[in-house]
């Protein structure tokens with residue numbers, strides 16, 4: 001593999017490695033008892049049978065161990081170990097140093113490359129970040145592996161070290177267990193065509209304030225690398241023309257743990273699945289009130305996607321989707337997957353919140369406002385909510401407007417509650433980390449999952465209410481809509497009257 005990659009001229013020197021290099025400790029040696037063995041059986045007529053999506057190890061983000069996998073050489077679940085990378089190419093960006101391009105079409109979900117570097121301890125990470133800071137290094141390459149270990153790709157690394165940050169990324173980081181060690185991979189979030197720059201959201205915890213101005217150019221850009229972190233947002237930065245891109249007095253450690261501020265419950269989990277999970281019944285088994293909607297995007301942009309997926313007069317609506325799970329799997333298969341996913345959410349909670357509290361050297365403690373910020377203006381904090389703000393006003397009837405507003409209000413309350421639960425459980429997570437224990441107390445996990453579920457439920461109810469009212473209008477052929485303001489149903493056989 002190594003000989004295939006020719007590095008371009010002018011690239012700052014670094015040592016190109018394909019496997020992590022352990023500093024201060026040896027990589028774990030797996031005992032036979034610790035090896036996770038799947039139940040796959042290779043069927044020559046079905047290549048997917050050899051550790052494809054249905055493989056127990058794949059479902060738990062664990063690679064199969066050579067010599068132990070029942071599919072032997074046919075096993076497809078050893079991508080990190082075999083460096084099964086997508087073709088990529090280095091290029092020079094404008095203002096963001098070097099970047100990495102897709103050099104072939106890449107499919108959503110595909111493993112692109114491993115983020116390799118030196119595996120170092122927390123102490124070493126602190127020490128190195130201070131030293132890089134002192135040397136005036138502008139580019140930061142340290143990511144968090146878990147609460148105790150970090151990957152530093154500054155001196156030694158794979159080409160993943162060149163992937164830049166974007167607030168609207170086409171890739172994400174995922175952690176896999178490979179031969180007993182955690183490793184970080186870059187995976188495609190969407191289909192990526194050849195020639196497109198690869199990016200992921202660094203989302204590192206930022207206590208030191210403005211350091212690197214984000215030049216990703218996305219419409220939703222957070223302005224600074226790491227600006228999604230709560231510590232940073234509190235200040236509502238707005239960059240002024242003429243300010244330098246870098247303030248080098250703080251070199252960040254960023255966290256690859258999650259691309260979102262909170263662990264995400266996978267979109268394909270539907271509420272009924274929680275009914276079977278011990279201890280979680282109480283709040284999550286409730287039926288959705290206004291048409292259950294599964295398989296839709298659940299983020300703040302859901303209103304846009306709703307417009308796309310409602311084909312009035314056609315056959316596809318989100319309410320119809322409720323009958324079928326997006327995965328196309330049986331209920332049992334999905335229940336099993338839900339269990340694994342929920343476990344992953346809980347462990348994500350631990351690693352995410354732990355690393356978010358990691359303070360680095362002099363950049364770790366919040367500085368006084370005047371020290372931190374070149375100049376500031378107040379920015380609207382309404383950001384996310386404004387996406388849905390005027391949806392209610394689009395509906396012609398008062399009843400529809402009131403209903404949509406009611407669900408919108410509930411949605412906002414649930415979001416606020418999730419945020420406060422996050423603040424509340426944070427000390428418990430920190431304490432647990434300090435004690436070196438592996439699991440957070442179940443009550444903390446339950447609270448967290450509960451707040452998440454409540455938020456998703458509120459989001460779903462809001463979306464369902466919007467769909468329902470859209471469909472009402474369509475069924476009535478648009479009659480009663482305010483001239484020029486009612487939603488117009490494209491593709492409808494019976495267009496709304498103006």
Ligand SMILES: C[S@@+](CC[C@H](N)C(=O)[O-])C[C@H]1O[C@@H](n2cnc3c(N)ncnc32)[C@H](O)[C@@H]1O
Nearest residue numbers: 096097098139140161162163164165214215216
């Ligand atoms: C992991 S390195 C990425 C590769 C880097 N561009 C290089 O030339 O080696 C991270 C550094 O790249 C720069 N960078 C990455 N994404 C950026 C963005 N969206 N805007 C501005 N600078 C960015 C920052 O200096 C950051 O510390």
